[in-house]
Amino acid sequence: MNSSRIEDVMQAMVIRRHGDPDVLESADLPTPRPGFGEALIRVRAVSVNVFLDVANRAGRVPFARYDFPHVLGSEHAGELVEYGPDTEAEFPLGSRVVVHNAISCGTCKPCSDGRAESCANLELVGVTRPGAYAQFTVVPAANLRPLPQHVSFVEAAAMSVNGPLATVQLTDAGVRAGDTVLVQGAASSTGTMSAVVARALGCRVLGTTRSAAKLAELERLELFDAVVDSNEPGALDQIRERSGGGVDIVVDNVGSPELWKLTMGALAPLGRVVSSGAMFGGKVELNLAALYLASQRIIGVRSANEASRALFWQLVEDHQLRPVIDSTFPLEAVADAHRRLEAMSNVGRVVIEVAGA
Known part of the structure; x- marks a missing residue:
């Protein structure tokens, strides 16, 4: 035709x-x-x-x-x-x-x-x-x-x-309204989209960036409840303070060893880390004892699925x-x-x- x-x-x-x-x-x-x-x-x-x-x-x-x-x-x-x-x-x-x-x-x-x-x-x-x-x-x-x-x-x-991917990342992590989500590399296209979806799902959203210039831009977007410069020595303390002791979910698609330390340090008991890719190689250290003692989980998500695409586009319709x-x-x-x-x-x-x- x-x-x-x-x-x-x-x-x-x-x-x-x-x-x-x-x-x-x-x-x-x-x-x-x-x-x-x-x-x-x-x-x-x-x-x-x-x-x-x-x-x-x-x-x-x-x-x-x-x-x-x-x-x-x-x-x-x-x-x-x-x-x-x-x-x-x-x-x-x-x-x-x-x-x-x-x-x-x-x-x-x-x-x-x-x-x-x-x-x-x-x-x-x-x-x-x-x-x-x-x-x-x-x-x-x-x-x-x-x-x-x-x-x-x-x-x-x-x-x-990025929209359906952010959706499946958060749903696979068992997201619930009221959760606090930390987005690493928040200025990236995946980072900003994760924040858009998390807010639509009723979450508080924190973000990190390694660029002081981007920090101001991210704050102007009004997508994040707080944005932290991950290069600062007190970055972890800032995240834990702003999240009330730790975050429920971390979206970390970066795979940087230094940023991974921040990811695991910021995670609350029963918290979940979700990753889809690793821009910096993805070889990181993991303290298994700390992981199981806090009942935390690490979840790898390759890509979106049909259910997450349907949910995402419904969110687009419902929340513009x-x-x-x-x-x-x-x-x-x-x-x-x-x-x-x-x-x-x-x-x-x-x-x-x-x-x-």
Whole structure:
């Protein structure tokens, strides 16, 4: 089914080798066509992910699989313009949609057990198949969700992965209204999104940052009940004082050994630490005696699942949630967006806007 004539060639930004941001270059590519069970999306916005995009560009994603030239870009939103042959049309053409970037096989044991987020054959848009630094993408029709009216394409791209991820992190940690949540690396896109979701779930939220300049910016967001400079010698005392003796949940996706000490020190008895990734390697010391004596837990969450996506988008509807947007760039300036993330200058999400499709 086609909504209109689609040009045979589209504009994209590609990499022909791994390297610094200068390897990103403009290219004209054949416009992809959807097959059975797939949909063609006119890309309007795509987030820049520090791992799936920036590290991927540099060749530091061990599970990436693609040939050059390759189109990066995983987390995106746009307009539904075409279904593949004999594909069931769940939404009308022209719908504003957000794309779930992970594609499960549906046949392995985790998929059969209803835990597709742990699929043994998981594919990712922009990592194991062509991505969204382009005017069009082809994705499974089952990976589409219509956008709430109040959510823009930029906001949708910014929340498409981090929102459901923050939701499953907190629900897997047994979050309850009134809990105190500490978000490490609060200025990152995942950090700000964790704060947005935690507040929607009725939690008190504390944050940390290693940047004095970002601390003031975070305080202005009014997402956090308090923000602490984790470099300060008295950081742990500040957190324990502001949390009334310790926090119920710590979201620590950083994996820094020094920050981990702060994570475990801030945790109250029966507290939970949840992590999805480790930017600084993830090798940390753990005092098992202290862990079991306080009945604390450490939880690893690989990615969101269908239940967390449904809950997150319901929260978006009910609470008019919006992400923290650091900055936006046009598609042709995607290299500058990568540089901003590499310099760790952002507070919140960096998003690419795609025009002219």
